[in-house]
Amino acid sequence: MSTTVTPLPPRRPDSYRTPPAHHVGDPPTSFRNPWLSYSNTTVNKIIKTRFGSAKNFVAVPADRVGLVEVRQPDFGVHKDGLKATWIGHASFLIETPKVEGAKRGMRILLDPVWSERMGPYGMVGPVRFTPTPCSLDDLPDVDAVCISHDHYDHLDSDTLRKLNMRHNGRLKYFCGLGVKAVLTGLGVGIRAEQVTEMDWWDTVRVEAHGINSADLVCTPAQHRSGRTPWNFDGTLWCSWAISEVPEGGKKLFFAGDTGYCHVTSDDEPSHHNAPHPPCPAFAEIGELYGPFDLALLPIGCFSPRSLLSGQHSSPDDSIAIHIDVRSKKSIGMHYGTIRGGISINYEPVTEPAQRFKKAAEAEGLHWGTEIGLCDIGETVTV
Template sequence: MAVTAPVVVSIPAQRAQEDNKEAGGLAPLAHHKKKGGFVNPWDSFTDQGMSPFVLWQMWRDWQSHPIPPPELLPQIVPVNWGQSSSASPAETAAWSKDLKSTWLGHACFLVEWPTPEGAPAGTRGARVLFDPVFSNRCSPSQYIGPARVTKPPINLKELPHVDAVVISHNHYDHLDVATLKHIASQPEGTVHFFAPLGNASWFTSTIGVKKDQVTELDWWGERDLKVKVGEGEGTEAHLRITATPCQHFTGRGLHDRNDTLWASWAVTSPTGGSVWFGGDTGYKSVPRGATSEEGLPVCPAFAEIGRRFGGFDLACIPIGAYSPRHIMSKVHCSPEDAVELHVAVKSKKSIGMHWATWVLTDEEMTEPPKRLRAACEVKGITPDQFGVCAIGETVRITPSLPSV
C-alpha cells in the first residue's frame, strides 16, 4: 500500500485548560516556572540536588554490584509480534482484534492497536513506539557512559513501520539520536513524533524532521491521530494521545535542567484498546536514614489519571533504578511504588519496565521483579495482572470497550 502521513487533529485548548484546573486542586500551570522551565508541584517531591560528592558515591556503589550472569537476566526471545507464521485464519482474526505490546528493552515498547472495524483481512492496526533507544550506550557519546547489559531483541533495521513515536522526556536512556534518525528515515512524513513541552525544536534541529511532524504537549494536552493502515474504505485507524503528569526531571547537559517538560502518556482508541505509558517517574521522596516509607506524601497525579480515564487495558510501569532511596525515590519508582501506580491508574494488565538494560543505580539488577512479585502478593495482584516479560516478547490483551 502507499504509505501516507498521519493526520494530527487539535483538541480545543479550552478543554485542556479546564482539565488542568481540576488536577489535584492545582492552578492550571502550577508545574511551570514563572521565568521558564518546569517543576514538580507536589509535596511528594523534594529537590535536594545532586552534588559531585553524591554522584561519586553513587558511582562507587554501582561498581560494587557485579553484573549477573546472562542466565539470571531477562530472557531475550525471537520477535514474532504476537503472531505465528503458521496461524490459521481464525487465529489471525483473533490476533487482529487484540492489543499487542512488544517489549524491546528498558522503556521501549512497540504497541499495535486492533485492526480498524471493517478493514480487510490482513490489515494491521495503528502502531505506536514508546521511548525507543537502540544504541549501546545511554550517553552523549558512544565511547563513554553506561553500556548495555542486555541487547535489543532485533536490529534497528528490523523495526517495522511505525505511525507515531511517543517520548516521555529527554534523558539519554529515553531519547536517542541515532534511533530517532533511523525512524525518521521512513518514507517522508509517515511517522509523527509526540513529546512534552520544549522538545519540538530539538526534533527539528537534531533529528531533522519538519515542524509538522512533531507535536509537543503540556500535561493534559491531547491530540487525535488518524493513520491510514490499508487500502480502501475502513482502513483509517484513530488514536487519541494525551500527555499526562508524572514526577521526574529533565536535562541532557550541565545547563538545561528542567528546561523541558517530562510526562507519562495515555493512548486510547475508539475501536478499543487503552494504554498508559509511565515513562520515568517517582512516587514519593524518602528522607535519608528513613526506616519506613509509610505515611510519606505521594504524588496525586496517578489517582487523577485513573479517575479521568477510568482505567487502562495495559500500563507500562517503571520498576527499576530506585536505589539509593534517599536520592532516587523522588524520580524513580521502587517496585512497591509501581504496584501503587498500577492500582491508582486502574490498570487491568501492567508490565514492569526500566530494569536490567543498563546499570543506572545501585540495586542488584535482578532484584526489581522479585520485589515486584512480593509487593503484588501483599495486594492480592496476580502475575497475570502485573508482572514482567521477556525482551522481545509480545503480550496480547483483549481490549475493553471503546474508551473515546
Template sequence: MPSRRKLLGYLAAIPVIGSAGAAWASSTNPYYSGPVSDHFDGTRFFDPHGSEPKSLTGVLRWQFGGGPRAKWPDSWPIEGTDKPPARVDGDDIRLAYVGHASVLLQTRGLNILLDPVWSERVSPVSFLGPKRVNPPGIRFEDLPKIDIVLVSHGHYDHLDLMTLSRLAAVHAPRVITPLGQDTIMKGHDAAIRAEAHDWGDRVEIGNGLAVHLASMRHWTARGVFDRNKALWAAFIIEAPAGHIYHIGDTGYGQGHHFREAKARFGGFRLAILPIGAYEPRWFMAEQHMNPEEAVQVMIDCGARRALAHHWGTVQLTDEAIEAPRQALAEALAARSIPPETFRAIRPGETWTIGSGEV
C-alpha cells in the same frame, strides 16, 4: 574510591556532559517560549505536586559515599529477538519489550513505539556511559512500519537522538513529546517529525485512538545548565476498548498523579510502569518509584493489568539486575494480586492482551 562504572552509573539521568553546554548557561530557555502557567514559570517547568531532583552535592554524596552497589554482569543475554507482525488489527494489544524503557505497542492497526532506544549506550557521548547488557529485543531491521513515537522526556535513556534519526529516515513517524523536547530533536535532525504538547492536551492519532499528555513526578535535562527547560509527561492512549497509561519515569510521592488519572479517565485496561532504578532510596525516591510503589500505582490508577519496564538492560543505580523483578513478585504476593496481571518480561519477549480479556 568508587569504580569507573559507579562514576558513570547515573550519567543518563544526571547529565554531566552536553554538546551545547555554553548555550544552556543562559538564564533564557533555548527550547521553549510560552506563557506562564501552573507548571511553567516563564523559564523552567515544575511539578506543583512534585519535588526538585537532588543537587550536585547529593549526587557526589551518592557516588563517593561508598554505599553498596550491586555489580551487574557485562552481558545478560536474552533468548532471542521478536519479529513483530506488520499490524495488529482490532482491539487486541500486542506488547514487545525492546529493553529498558522501550516498548513496541501494536493495536487497532497502529504501531506505536514508546521511548525508543537502540543505541548501545544511554549517554551524551558514544564511547562512555551506561551500556546495555543485552541487545534490543527487536532488531531495528525487523521493526514494522512505525506510525507513532511517544517520547516522555529528555533523559538519555528515554530520548535517543540517534534512534529518532534512524526512525525518521526509515519510517518517518509522528513523534509526540512534551513542550521543548521537539526543539532538542529538530536541532539534531530536522527530518524528525516532532510535535510538542502540554499537560492536558489531547492529540488524535487515527484509527479511533488519541493520546493525552499527563503530569508525572519527574524532571528532565540534557546537560548541566538546562534542567527542566523542557517538559516531561506521561501518556494516556485513549482507545475504544479501554485506555492505556504509559509512564516513562516517575516517583510515587503521595500518589496524586495516579489517583488524578483514574478520576479523569475512570481506570485503565493497561498500565505500562517503570519498576527499576530506585536504589538508594534516600536519593531516588522522589523521582523513581520502586516495585512496591509500582504495584500501588497500578491500584491507584485502576489498571486491570500492567507491564513493567525500566529494568534489566542498563545499570543506572545501585540495585542488582534481577532485584526489580524479584521485588515486584513479592509486592504482588503481599497484595494477593495474581502475578500474571503485572508482568516483568525480558527484552525480546511479548505479551498479547486479547480484546475479550477483562
C-alpha cells in the same frame, strides 16, 4: 500513508490551576514537580550520597542467571487485541486493535532506543548488558513516536535518525513542552511540522488513514529533564495515556520515567513510611482516563532511595501506581537493560524483578494476570 493530528478539548483534574503549577514563569522557561511527594536532587546531595553512603555493588551475572530473557519478536502478528512489544528498558512498540477492513492496527513507538550506549555522541553513558531483540530494520512500519522526556536513555538521536530516514520524514512525533526544539535540533532530519508539542492533560487524536485512530493524552509524571548540565528541567517530562478510537476501545498507560514519593532513608524502598503523601497525579489519571487495560510501569534504577525515590519508582511504588491508575494488567519495565550511573553501586540488576513480584503478592494481586513481567522481544496482548 498519511497521518493527521487533531487537537481535542482537554480533560483536567479539579486541582488544575492557571497558570499551571508545574510551569516556572508565564510563559514557562522551565518546569517543576509541584507536589510534596517530590524533593529536588541537589549536586551536594548527589556527591554526599555517592561518596558517603555504604555501597552494594553486585556485578551483572556472567551466566545471565536471573536476568530477563531475550526472544526474537513476532510483534504479535497472530494475535488480536491491544499489543505491546518490549524492546528493552522503556522502549515499546504498541499496536492498537485492528478494525474491520484494515490490515493492521495503529503502531506507536514509545521512547525508542536501539543504541548500545545511551549518552552524548555515543561516547559516554550506560551501556546495554542485555541486547535489543531485533534490529531497527526488523521493525514493522510505524505511524507515530511518543517521547516521555529528553534523557538519553529515552530520547536517542541515532535511533530517531534511522527511523525518520526509513519513513521518509513522514513520522509524527509527540512530546512534552520544549522537547520539540530538542528533536528538530538533533540534526537527524526531523522537521518542526512533524512534531506535536503538548502540555500535561493536552489531548490529540491521531488518525493513520486506512488504519485506525487513537487519542493521545500527555499526562503528568514526577521526574526531571535535561541533556546538558545547563538546561536541567528546561523541557517537560510526561507519561502517556493512549486510547483506541472510538470511545470504549482498549486503553494503555505508559508511565515513562517517574517517581512516586520521596523517602529519606535508603532502607525504605517505597512510599509506605514517607513523610509526605504520594504523588496525586496518578490517581487523577486513573479517575479521568482509567481504567486501563494495560499499564507499562518502571521498576528499576531506583536505588539509593534517599537520592532517587523522588524521580524513580521502586517496584513497591509501581504497584501503588498500578492501583492508582486503575490498571487491569501492568507490566514492569525500565530494568534488566542498562545500569544507571548512580544505582549501579547500590542495586543488583536481579533485584527489581524479585521485588516487583514480592510487592504484588503482598498487595494481594495475582501474579501473571494483574501484575507481571515479560521477556524482551515478547508481545503482551490484552
